[in-house]
Amino acid sequence: MSLLFHGGDIQSASAIYGRDPCQWIDLSTGINQHSYPIPKIEQSAWHQLPYLSPKLTTAAASYYGAHGCLASSGSQAIIQLLPSILHHLGNARAAWLPDVGYQEHRHAWSKCGDINTYSGLDGALAAKQIDAALEDNLIGHLLIINPNNPTGERFTPKKLRAWAQKLHASNGFLVVDEAFIDNTPSASLLTEPLAKNVVVLRSVGKFFGLAGIRLGFTFADESVLEQLAKELGPWIVNGPAQTVAIAALSDTLWQSNMRTTLASQSLQQHNIWQPAMTALGAYHAGSHELFRSFIMAPKLAKKLHQSAAKNGILIRLVTIDSTTSLLRFGNVDLSQNIHNVSALEYCHTWIQQES
Numbered sequence: 001m002s003l004l005f006h007g008g009d010i011q012s013a014s015a016i017y018g019r020d021p022c023q024w025i026d027l028s029t030g031i032n033q034h035s036y037p038i039p040k041i042e043q044s045a046w047h048q049l050p051y052l053s054p055k056l057t058t059a060a061a062s063y064y065g066a067h068g069c070l071a072s073s074g075s076q077a078i079i080q081l082l083p084s085i086l087h088h089l090g091n092a093r094a095a096w097l098p099d100v101g102y103q104e105h106r107h108a109w110s111k112c113g114d115i116n117t118y119s120g121l122d123g124a125l126a127a128k129q130i131d132a133a134l135e136d137n138l139i140g141h142l143l144i145i146n147p148n149n150p151t152g153e154r155f156t157p158k159k160l161r162a163w164a165q166k167l168h169a170s171n172g173f174l175v176v177d178e179a180f181i182d183n184t185p186s187a188s189l190l191t192e193p194l195a196k197n198v199v200v201l202r203s204v205g206k207f208f209g210l211a212g213i214r215l216g217f218t219f220a221d222e223s224v225l226e227q228l229a230k231e232l233g234p235w236i237v238n239g240p241a242q243t244v245a246i247a248a249l250s251d252t253l254w255q256s257n258m259r260t261t262l263a264s265q266s267l268q269q270h271n272i273w274q275p276a277m278t279a280l281g282a283y284h285a286g287s288h289e290l291f292r293s294f295i296m297a298p299k300l301a302k303k304l305h306q307s308a309a310k311n312g313i314l315i316r317l318v319t320i321d322s323t324t325s326l327l328r329f330g331n332v333d334l335s336q337n338i339h340n341v342s343a344l345e346y347c348h349t350w351i352q353q354e355s
């Protein structure tokens, strides 16, 4: 069994660094620190088998738009299943993925066949690479993470739709992972009807801060959704998760307030790290309202990662290649205190010591 290492693994970090799991400032994920407040959960949600509630379907349609849709236990469940289904329904040629991006995609596609990569760090270069590969008919299926995690790279819906149209001629699918798009819903492909060869993945974990309920949605043609549903089997989204999601997806006031809050804190969050990173010789690779990433030499990245962890601050280290690593910083919870010091001050003190 080979499992990829992910951010947010406080249990492993606690075991490695001998620290109580409650004593971390966890910046290693892009999960919103301000989780949607959990509503009252009826006893029946725990007691009954979780058939899909029509209220969840309605709430999802109001939040995401009226498209063919399948709920799953996180978008991760679908990421694992899609490659074999699309190879079967579409074509079995090489899939193209970002070289830097959420690694579960690469893991899943490489189990099923050939893969090729485009730049995950440089959007303009990536667009050129994809355009050229489409021109030469080299792309079987195209996977885009929009915005990309951990680099924050984005493509416009117009560009994505043009690529989908080109792929259509060769029975290719465009898969767009929109796990981090909720801050800017107008940038989603779901603002318009989807072409038959487009699959959009959404996660309830990131913006709503509800990664623990394991809920995601897939939007695609009925033929794709049917195959996925067959593979997933029954009762895929548990009852309590459905209750929480119905409330969260329907709560437009919370959603718009949260977008405003995250946007207004974004510069402050960036400035916690930027000056020190620049002084250390790192450079800014990209940002999102829920994280910002810096590129640097592997030795420096490892040193900072370890020093932070020894101080109870968990950040995400991504090895890109033998000369380049990336550190991704999630949002500091401005209301958290650790050892009677605010998390913000604690982080400031640590990074100033390092620079």
Ligand SMILES: Cc1ncc(COP(=O)(O)O)c(C=O)c1O
Pocket: 073, 074, 075, 076, 077, 102, 145, 149, 177, 179, 180, 202, 203, 204, 205, 211, 214, 215, 216
């Ligand atoms: C880009 C991206 N897509 C999908 C996922 C999977 O999220 P979930 O299974 O919680 O919906 C992650 C998790 O970190 C991610 O970063």
